[in-house]
Amino acid sequence: MEQKIGILSTKKLAINQKRFLLNAGFVVIDEDFITTRALSFEMPILNDILIFTSQNAVQNVLQHKIELIKKPVICVGEKTKNLLQKNGFIVLNTQPEAKQLIQEIKSKYFDKSFTFLCGKSKLETIPTFLKKNKLKHTIIEVYETIETPIKIGTKMNGLLFFSPSGVSSFTKENTITNEMCFCIGNTTAKAVEKYSKNIIIAHQPTVENVIIQCINYFKK
Structure with a gap:
């Protein structure tokens, strides 16, 4: 057999x-x-555009939806976009990966400021780009990833x-x-x-x- x-x-x-x-x-x-755990955070004065790179980040900020929904969003991933739109957010742009989203920021949103809502173990691709180009931004860590190893x-x-x-x-x-x-x-x-x-x-x-x-x- x-x-x-x-x-x-x-x-x-x-x-x-x-x-x-x-x-x-x-x-x-x-x-x-892996699993995720929400982090408590202070809601700052929001910048022009919100950035999300994961569904986890979206799910962990929905309690603040009334304030956040006033701002347009750019994001990574179709499923992230779908979750945002399902919750009433206006998504200006979505790309498959962070590098491609950066190219969109360069060509379309370089005069804007950004609030990046992300996990504690985020990749540094977007933060590094924002700092290097001296774009006004705020980074808010809204969840952490916890490893749950199984044999x-x-x-x-x-x-x-x-x-x-x-x-x-x-x-x-x-x-x-x-x-x-x-x-x-x-x-x-x-x-x-x-x-x-x-x-x-x-x-x-x-x-x-x-x-x-x-x-x-x-x-x-």
């Missing part, structure tokens, strides 16, 4: 996302290797990674050997490179595209 392909997702998948993998004939384990006793063929924090948490209790690692973006892939060269990066930074790359690879 043919051995089934085993896939580990380092975050819990939605039912329909998991079904894609199960329908492809894979054995699937999905666990949350996986079953040998898997593929690993799905969605953040550098997820990689860090996974490797605290597990070793990456010859598994193929599927990463949501370049930053996550860089975190995996410390442990493996077996890396495939999603064409789009979405959970669904990570899953598609995984299915395509093992169904060749």
Whole structure:
């Protein structure tokens, strides 16, 4: 009897996302290797435009929606944009990655000021750009990421990674050997490179595209 392909997702998948993998004939384990905790913060005088780079940041500021919703937003990720629009925010611009959002700021919003609402373990891409170009800005950390390592006793063929924090948490209790690692973006892939060269990066930074790359690879 043919051995089934085993896939580990380092975050819990939605039912329909998991079904894609199960329908492809894979054995699937999905666990949350990180969690988030809201941070209390003082609401400052807001600048011209709000910046969000994650859904977590949006979810952790909704209690201040009445003040925040008065300002337009630029953001990273379609799902971040969808969550913002669902809650009544006006989204001026969305890009797949922070580097692309920076290019948009350069070409369209260079005369504006910014309030960046983010996590404590944020990437420094946007803050560095704002400081370097002396653009008026405020950075507000609204949540922190907590690693929740889990020991996986079953040998898997593929690993799905969605953040550098997820990689860090996974490797605290597990070793990456010859598994193929599927990463949501370049930053996550860089975190995996410390442990493996077996890396495939999603064409789009979405959970669904990570899953598609995984299915395509093992169904060749």
